Amino acid sequence: MTERVEADSLAGCLLGGAVGDALGAPIEFDSLDEIRRTFGPRGIENFAECYGRVGAITDDTQMTLFTAEGMIRAHLRGVSRGICHVPSVIDHAYAAWMHTQGLSSPLWGDDAAIGWLVSVPDLNHRRAPGNTCLSALLADAQGTIDEPLNDSKGCGGVMRAAPVGLDPVFDRKQVFRTACEVAGLTHGHPSGYLTAGVLAETVAGIVRDGHSLDVALRGAERCLAEWPDDAADETRRALAAARSLAGSQTKPGPETVESLGEGWVAEEALAIAVYCALVADDFAAGVALAVNHSGDSDSTGAICGNLLGAVGGVEAIPRAWLEQLELRDVIERICLDWKSLVEGEDQIVGSDFIADEWAERYPPW
Numbered sequence: 001m002t003e004r005v006e007a008d009s010l011a012g013c014l015l016g017g018a019v020g021d022a023l024g025a026p027i028e029f030d031s032l033d034e035i036r037r038t039f040g041p042r043g044i045e046n047f048a049e050c051y052g053r054v055g056a057i058t059d060d061t062q063m064t065l066f067t068a069e070g071m072i073r074a075h076l077r078g079v080s081r082g083i084c085h086v087p088s089v090i091d092h093a094y095a096a097w098m099h100t101q102g103l104s105s106p107l108w109g110d111d112a113a114i115g116w117l118v119s120v121p122d123l124n125h126r127r128a129p130g131n132t133c134l135s136a137l138l139a140d141a142q143g144t145i146d147e148p149l150n151d152s153k154g155c156g157g158v159m160r161a162a163p164v165g166l167d168p169v170f171d172r173k174q175v176f177r178t179a180c181e182v183a184g185l186t187h188g189h190p191s192g193y194l195t196a197g198v199l200a201e202t203v204a205g206i207v208r209d210g211h212s213l214d215v216a217l218r219g220a221e222r223c224l225a226e227w228p229d230d231a232a233d234e235t236r237r238a239l240a241a242a243r244s245l246a247g248s249q250t251k252p253g254p255e256t257v258e259s260l261g262e263g264w265v266a267e268e269a270l271a272i273a274v275y276c277a278l279v280a281d282d283f284a285a286g287v288a289l290a291v292n293h294s295g296d297s298d299s300t301g302a303i304c305g306n307l308l309g310a311v312g313g314v315e316a317i318p319r320a321w322l323e324q325l326e327l328r329d330v331i332e333r334i335c336l337d338w339k340s341l342v343e344g345e346d347q348i349v350g351s352d353f354i355a356d357e358w359a360e361r362y363p364p365w
Contacts, residue, residue: 008313009207010166011335014068016283016309017162018061018331019321020301024291025058026050028128031294032254043254043292047324051127055324058127060159060302065327066090066097067182068163068334069117069362072341075167077364079349084364087181091142092365094185098137100124106140116361120330130156136186145180148188153234155269157183159299161196162306165203168342176201176223187266190231195266198224198235199303206310213277213311238267239274246278254292262295269296273303283308283316337361 026048027035035043050056070093071086078084095105095112100123104110117123132152136143143149164170164179179200183193198220205216221239224232241260250256260275261268273290280286283305290304291297309317322328341348341358348355354364 006207006210006313007335007339008315009310010338011332012309012311012313012316013162013166013203013207013306014064014309014331014335015314015322015325015328016287016305016307016312016317017064017302018057018305018325018327019309019317020287020290020303020305021057021060021298022047022050022055022325023287023305023321024297024299024301025056025127027291028058028296028298030297032258032292033294035292035294043288045288047321051125053326055321055326056127057326058298059129059133060299061327061331062100062123062127062129063094063097063133063156063160064163064302065117065123065330065334066093067160068166068338069093069096069115071163071167072334072338073115073362073364075169075341076349076354076358076362078169079345080354080364086178087144087185088142089365090182091137091185094137097123098134101126101129101134103134103138105137107142114363114365117330117334120327122327122330130154132156133186143185143188145184145188145190145193148184149186150188152187153189153192153265153267154187155195155263155266155296155299157187157192158195158199158266158270159302161199162203162303162310163200164196165200165205166207166338167204168208170204172201172204172219172223175204176220189266190227191234191265191267193266194224194227194232194235195238195270198239198270199306203306203310206307213307217274234267235270238271242271242275242278246275252276252279252289254289257289257293258295262293263300264296269299269303272300273307276300276304277307277311280304280308283312284318284321
């Protein structure tokens with residue numbers, strides 16, 4: 001049974017993540033002192049030029065888009081053929097992303113360069129892709145959480161996980177587990193993939209159930225509690241620290257954010273994003289807080305933007321940022337297609353067919 005997915009929250013989640021990514025992109029590798037010297041004592045508050053333009057996205061949004069495309073393809077495959085291994089379909093989609101980066105997956109080859117997204121010219125740019133993601137996707141085998149390719153807990157798994165929470169069919173355990181498996185394609189440490197489960201499940205609680213951030217986060221924490229202590233302890237402690245800090249009288253600011261870490265590793269990136277989303281007065285304040293620190297600013301901004309965009313919808317995102325955002329039209333097309341699929345599944349997928357235009361745009365492979 002397909003559940004209702006709130007279209008504005010869906011678009012808010014993906015556009016919000018891209019906006020947070022673009023706000024943090026110019027300062028991703030800068031210290032807080034450098035940020036303040038360049039942008040003033042309040043740090044960066046508006047888009048600045050990066051990669052030759054204002055509003056540029058990074059590999060975070062690129063990979064999130066291919067995660068979303070993979071989820072749509074997996075949904076079509078599942079309802080049309082009755083069977084689908086979602087992580088493999090998304091791994092195939094990531095091989096298409098590799099094609100845009102001028103690389104070929106040894107596992108899937110150039111045959112993975114299918115569908116409409118890979119043909120978008122403006123995706124054919126390198127935007128500081130993570131070494132862990134690249135090395136894992138260049139391996140001869142597919143990484144899994146049971147047979148990991150590495151022991152990395154970098155934030156490259158969690159930063160792209162939000163679309164898994166937008167699936168209209170998965171039950172809660174499926175959302176959490178699938179997000180873990182998708183992150184586990186490239187990141188083998190439990191903190192590298194359990195954080196992805198938390199983010200996706202929180203997004204699902206907001207977008208599918210209409211929960212507040214706090215209630216949705218508690219649902220994700222219940223899913224996390226079902227994992228062994230030795231695997232989940234770092235993620236639990238990071239979330240507890242974020243919650244405790246958000247509930248304290250400590251004034252939000254860069255120094256407060258940096259007490260949670262720098263965000264290069266997954267549990268710190270999630271904790272920073274959750275803290276900033278919990279204390280934010282609005283979307284703009286939340287993502288600005290999430291990027292102004294000496295760490296992985298684009299990733300923490302992207303995750304915070306996913307959360308606040310899901311909560312507030314597109315209207316919560318400053319219009320000036322949306323107007324300047326790179327690939328806004330591509331993100332909106334993904335969102336419209338997802339909405340159309342959910343609402344018109346009977347017309348798109350029959351007992352033995354997928355409508356031609358959908359099969360061409362999102363090959364179930």
